[in-house]
Amino acid sequence: MSTALSWPPAVPQNVNITSAQIAEMKLLEIPLYYIPCQSNGETYYKVGIVVNVAVNNGSAQGSQSSCLYEFDTGGPGFWANGSNFKGFQSGSYDTAIQYESGITYFAQSTECQISFYLSGSNNQTPSISINMGLVGESYVTGQESINTPHSKFESNVDDDNNLFPIYNYFQGDFGVSLSSLQKCNVPSQYSGEFTPLLGALSQIIQNNVNGFVIDLANLTELPQNPYLGSIPITLPSETKVGRLILGAVAPLIEYFPQVFKLQNKGQFTPETQSEKQNSYPIYSPQLLCGNAYTAQNDIPNIILTKEITQAAVAVTLDTGTPSILFDQGTNMQISANQFPDNTEIALTVGGEGDDEGTPMPILYLTNPKPGDAPNNINMSTSAGGLGNINTGIYPFTQFPILFMIGTEPNAPGLIAFPAASTTVSG
Template sequence: MSDTTPTLIPPLVAPLTPTPLPAPVTGLTDKQVAALGGTIVPLYIYPIPPKQSDLAPFEPSTGKTSDQGHKIGIVVDVTIPSTGATATNVLYEFDTGGKGFWASQGQFTASGTNPVVPASGNAANLGAVITQYSSGITYLGTGVVATVSLPQAVVPDNGPVPTVTTGMAVVETILELSDGQELPGSFPIFGNFSGDFGVSLQQTATVTPPLKHNLPYPFDLQVPSQQPALLSIMAQLGVDSFIVDLVTLTTPAAAPGAGTLPVKAGRLILGPSSAFAPYFPQYQAMTATGTTYTPPQSSASAASAKPIATYEEALLFGSLAVASNQAVGVPVVFDTGAPGVMLHSGEQPPQLSKDGFTPVVGDQLLLNTQLDSGEGTGFESNVQSLLSFTVGEVIGENAASMAGIVGQTQSGFINTGLTTFLAYQIMYDLQNGLIRFPAQGKATT
């Protein structure tokens, strides 16, 4: 779920000539991943339940879908060392468009008479925090220093599961948009999740940005003017790279929070970038923010931690065509928290006006970018289509919509949502600051 709007300067212009999409990687079996030194963490695919009777299995390319698409889940363990509170084997939304990790306080078990959240003035209490998502959800809570791990990770040679001690948010209040108003809500969100495991490589703002949705009294009084910066756990695990694989699917025997809800499981692969880069030969430098993140000084890892590079939410730029309307230099957000493709109109170029770029069924939608495949031998530019389809009504496959107008100082952008991730794997090469894609597929005749 994207919670900010990118305002960036495009480096490249890609011609609007359709190409085959990146071809899904087929050679990375679980056994091969382990041989390459990779760790595998399950990612669970759940339909969004508008009501229980509307649930349908996740089956790409069959047209079977829930009314509102799907969400991705990951199981996480959390311990707050200063209070001893724990939240074990809890399912959170895996959200590449969200910043920081936000976990429901209701999932924590307190230690003795200690509170879950460390008291104000304790170095492990980082202060009040707030975030809002395009879905209409608002979280209010407290930033804390916590130890976060991925308990379902399958690690080569039975090594320790990925773990880091850093800043995250304990959510004390959830508000949800209803008939244009933010009202008190409850967990789980989207039927299954106890918060948002944000994977965006951009840190949260320390000065609270203008709210997307005004809050009613007394919640409006709880909005901090400043707050601690939080960064995704994935960026802090010390891994070279991670791959989001929602193409290689299995049917799990059981999935947390699912009950009888039909799900599939994909993979989050963590490992050395040099080992996995050959499977993702096309790449582009991720758009850097120019700032770095340092874990809270009270965290166990802070003493030895190096500043971590951060990147804009829109990691690259592309050229976009919707029917006969075209725009270049369009910021592109890859967001597993958005069920389908969403366009956002802006006041600054490229505006992506609602009149010209609102997709309707039957329109041709094309998103191209320029990728390198030189691997150190010089820039070898390739035009690559990231999206190319006739607009339909299957969310996550061919549905697209205009989400609304963003701030006056901001440009329009496209959020590819789950549609790209369900079509091919994407690799985040943290060691080299690159976003990587599989090789271009072969043209069909």
């Protein structure tokens, strides 16, 4: 269908919070590495974060490792290469995750102390106890369900067949999704009772920490000899540095006036005995919902756009996906000819559970200028549910995004964006 929509729509504009402001508010500024990665001859941008992990229990108890992990807002749970921890014994797993890429991790859930490294120094943040997974085996073909027994595994302790480091840089996946890992039936020969996991940042919303800001829009140059952990790696010279702002971020809300409520989906209690007194709020991985429109950006003064959704669909903001991904469903049936060259996409979205229902337009350029994040179109032909749009990493490169997690049981969370303008940035 076609509809009149002002073009370009009003989109969030970049805002740059200074390091001095962050320090004054007693917030933590942690570097995020925006890295060009190669796969099958293509360049994709991934985000990395250095995390120090000290294992509290299990076969690797007492072991410690600092590594670069992929910073993934679309993935639940924190998954680390078990072979980096002295004493780790593979072969007995109680948790697993399968990504849309087909990669499956089999892991031992364990209690760990984690800390981060502050921007501009090698100083660490105070350590915090979380529940995470130490990965022992990986299944990488993506041709079978996680519920199906299979034999083609890669052991991470076998140097001849090692999945890690991912893209030659990452020793696991630092999941930042505000949802918990759903229970699934791991093949019996690799698992006992299944243990769900929750993202690390969701587990540290305590002790004056109630949220975070992801900023990949105000990138700086890669410093000489940055500390990237205890495993030596060299990042490409084109790597840039963003930041994770962590702490009591409520005073920053004035920079993010477009605020949307996230409906609480319940509470999560870690399985480890010492953590059972703690419970954390969880939210849907699809933080927003709305309709999608396209327009040809080589047609001057266009105001006639095509709506490609029949009704609102879920929207996922995912730093771990390099392109826009359309998962078709009841409210969205699309085809490749809807995305010719020079197509722009606008999502008008409202926060899930938002009492006001205020739409918030976001603009995505599918043919970005050189130096921008790749933002190609991909489609899933397996229809299911109402449909979902995964924005990929692109919006994070255009403006910072603030997340606040409720600190009381069943409290709503917030996602907030900078003020909107019809002046397209970038």
